Amino acid sequence: MIQFDRVWKTYPGGAEAVCDLSMEVAEGETVVLLGTSGSGKTTTLKMVNRLIEPTRGRIVINGTDIMEQDLIQLRRGIGYAIQYIGLFPHMTISENISVVPNLLKWPRDRTAERVDELLTISGLDPEEFRERYPAQLSGGQRQRVGVARALASDPPFVLMDEPFGALDPITREQLQDEFIELESEIKKTILFVTHDVFEAVKMGDRIALLDAGRLQQLSTPAELVENPANEFVDSFLGQHRFQLSLLTKTIKTIMPELRPTSPESGSAKSEARLRARSSLIEALDLFKKTKQATLPVYEGKRFLGPIEKKQLLKVITEVLGETGETS
Amino acid sequence: MNTLIAFFQKLGPEMLQRTMEHVYLTFLALVIAIMIALPLGIYLTRCRRPKLVSAIMGAVGIIQTVPTLALIAFVVLIFALVGLPTIGTLPALVALTLYALLPILRNTYTSIRQVDPSVIEVARGMGMTSNQILFSVELPLSLPVIMAGIRISTVWTIGIATLCGLVGAGGLGDLILKGLRSYLMDYLLAGTVPAAVLALIFDSALSGLEKWLTPQGLKS
Incomplete structure (x- = not known):
C-alpha cells in the first residue's frame, strides 16, 4: 500500500507543484494520476521513489515513511518505467533487464531465467532479442523492454510515467492491452501517470484527477464520468463525456434485472457471448461483428440473461441525451 | 640511395634517441594530463556551482590561447622565480601537460x-x-568522445613537444634547432619527418582504440 498523507511539494520561490495531497493506493490496485501538464502528476509519482523529495507531509510505503527508508534500497524495491524509456544504449536487452536483479545480487542463472520469462510475456522471443541492442528495436519493442525492466526484480510497487506516451496510437493500444493482461496476472500496486483520459479510464482501477497540484477527484473511472465532483472535472472530461460513458458503463449496469437464471441451452450454443464487464462500446462491436439481434451475457461462467441490440442502442441514445451531445 | 645510407649512418642513432625522448616526453605529459583532466571533468559534471565550472573551463581554455612559445617561456620564468630547474624535462613537461589538458x-x-x-x-x-x-x-557512453579528446591532445603534444628542444628537454626539437642554427637541411629533416610520422602513427592507433572502445550498441 502507498499512502500519501498531506503531502506538499513547494519549490523555492513559492511555486507549488503538489498541495495537500492525501490518498491511498491499495495493495494490488492501479491508480492513475491524470491531469494536464503542470498538474503535479509526475511530481507526485517521483516523490514516491524520492527522485523528488516532498517538502511536507508523509508518504508511507510498506508501513514506513519513505524518508526513513534507505534511499537506494527503497528505489530498488519499486519498479520504474518512463515515457522516454531510457534503455541503456550500450547494454544488450538482456543486460538492460538484468540491471536491478544484478544490483540486488541475484544469482546469475536466476537472473537469466527471469530475463527469458519477462521477454516471453512481453511478446519478444528471448532467442531473438536477448543479445540485441536497444538501437536495433522498434519503439514499441523498446517500450516493452522498458516495462519488462521495471518488473525485472518482481517489485511489489511499480511507478509508470506515461509509459506508452511516445508511441503511435495503434502500438499504444496494443501495449495497453498487453499490460492489462499482464497486470491481471501479476497484481502489482501501480501508480500510473497519464494526460490521456482514455488511457486513464482503460488502465485505472481508480483515477486521481489533479489540477494545479490539487486532487480534484479520486474515484473509479465510471464514477468520475457519471458524477464529476466539481466543475473542473466536468470540463476536463469535456467533449469526451459521451465516449467515456460508453467505455465506463458496463453491460452489467444496463441489464434489465439480474435474475439468476439457469444456463439456457438455446442461447448457450451461440458462440458469441458478452461478458458482464464489457463496456457498451465492446458490446456494440460484438453485435456488429456477429450480426445477431440478441446476445447472451455471462459473468464468468454464470449466464445472466440475454440482451437485445435494441436495448443496447436505447441505452446508448439515453447516454447521448444525458451528456448533452448532439450527433 | 647512397646519400640516404650516408644520412642514416650519420644521423640514424641520434634520430632514434631523439625520437625515444620525444615519445617519452609526450607520453609522460599525456598521462599526467589525463590524470588531471579526467577526474576534473567528472567532478565538474557533478559540481553544483555553475560559476566554478565556467571559471575552470575558461581558465583551461585560456591556456590554449597562449602561444606555445610564450607558454614555455612563462613556465621557465616562473620556475626561475621559485628556484626550480629551468633547463631539462621538468619545465617542458609542465608546459606540455598544460596544453594537453x-x-x-x-x-x-x-x-x-x-x-x-x-x-x-x-x-x-x-x-x-x-x-x-x-x-x-x-x-x-562517453568513452568514445573522451578517447577522441585524448587523441587530439596526443597529436598536438607531439607537434608542440618539438619546441621543448628550446629548454634543453631533448626530443626531435633538438635536431630541428640544430638544423636551424647551422643551416643544415639533413638535421632539419631528421627532426621533422619522424615527428610527422609519430603524429600519424599515434593518430591512427588511437582512432583504432577509440573504435574498439565504442560500446557495441552505439555502433551503427
Whole structure:
C-alpha cells in the first residue's frame, strides 16, 4: 500500500507543484494520476521513489515513511518505467533487464531465467532479442523492454510515467492491452501517470484527477464520468463525456434485472457471448461483428440473461441525451 | 640511395634517441594530463556551482590561447622565480601537460553532460548509486568522445613537444634547432619527418582504440 498523507511539494520561490495531497493506493490496485501538464502528476509519482523529495507531509510505503527508508534500497524495491524509456544504449536487452536483479545480487542463472520469462510475456522471443541492442528495436519493442525492466526484480510497487506516451496510437493500444493482461496476472500496486483520459479510464482501477497540484477527484473511472465532483472535472472530461460513458458503463449496469437464471441451452450454443464487464462500446462491436439481434451475457461462467441490440442502442441514445451531445 | 645510407649512418642513432625522448616526453605529459583532466571533468559534471565550472573551463581554455612559445617561456620564468630547474624535462613537461589538458577536459565534461537525461533518470529511479551510474552508464557512453579528446591532445603534444628542444628537454626539437642554427637541411629533416610520422602513427592507433572502445550498441 502507498499512502500519501498531506503531502506538499513547494519549490523555492513559492511555486507549488503538489498541495495537500492525501490518498491511498491499495495493495494490488492501479491508480492513475491524470491531469494536464503542470498538474503535479509526475511530481507526485517521483516523490514516491524520492527522485523528488516532498517538502511536507508523509508518504508511507510498506508501513514506513519513505524518508526513513534507505534511499537506494527503497528505489530498488519499486519498479520504474518512463515515457522516454531510457534503455541503456550500450547494454544488450538482456543486460538492460538484468540491471536491478544484478544490483540486488541475484544469482546469475536466476537472473537469466527471469530475463527469458519477462521477454516471453512481453511478446519478444528471448532467442531473438536477448543479445540485441536497444538501437536495433522498434519503439514499441523498446517500450516493452522498458516495462519488462521495471518488473525485472518482481517489485511489489511499480511507478509508470506515461509509459506508452511516445508511441503511435495503434502500438499504444496494443501495449495497453498487453499490460492489462499482464497486470491481471501479476497484481502489482501501480501508480500510473497519464494526460490521456482514455488511457486513464482503460488502465485505472481508480483515477486521481489533479489540477494545479490539487486532487480534484479520486474515484473509479465510471464514477468520475457519471458524477464529476466539481466543475473542473466536468470540463476536463469535456467533449469526451459521451465516449467515456460508453467505455465506463458496463453491460452489467444496463441489464434489465439480474435474475439468476439457469444456463439456457438455446442461447448457450451461440458462440458469441458478452461478458458482464464489457463496456457498451465492446458490446456494440460484438453485435456488429456477429450480426445477431440478441446476445447472451455471462459473468464468468454464470449466464445472466440475454440482451437485445435494441436495448443496447436505447441505452446508448439515453447516454447521448444525458451528456448533452448532439450527433 | 647512397646519400640516404650516408644520412642514416650519420644521423640514424641520434634520430632514434631523439625520437625515444620525444615519445617519452609526450607520453609522460599525456598521462599526467589525463590524470588531471579526467577526474576534473567528472567532478565538474557533478559540481553544483555553475560559476566554478565556467571559471575552470575558461581558465583551461585560456591556456590554449597562449602561444606555445610564450607558454614555455612563462613556465621557465616562473620556475626561475621559485628556484626550480629551468633547463631539462621538468619545465617542458609542465608546459606540455598544460596544453594537453583542454581537449581531454572539455570532451570528458561535455560527453558526460550529454548522456540522455532519461537514461540517468531511470538509472537513479532503479536504485543505482551515483558511482554505479558513473562507471556503468555515464563513462561507457562517453568513452568514445573522451578517447577522441585524448587523441587530439596526443597529436598536438607531439607537434608542440618539438619546441621543448628550446629548454634543453631533448626530443626531435633538438635536431630541428640544430638544423636551424647551422643551416643544415639533413638535421632539419631528421627532426621533422619522424615527428610527422609519430603524429600519424599515434593518430591512427588511437582512432583504432577509440573504435574498439565504442560500446557495441552505439555502433551503427
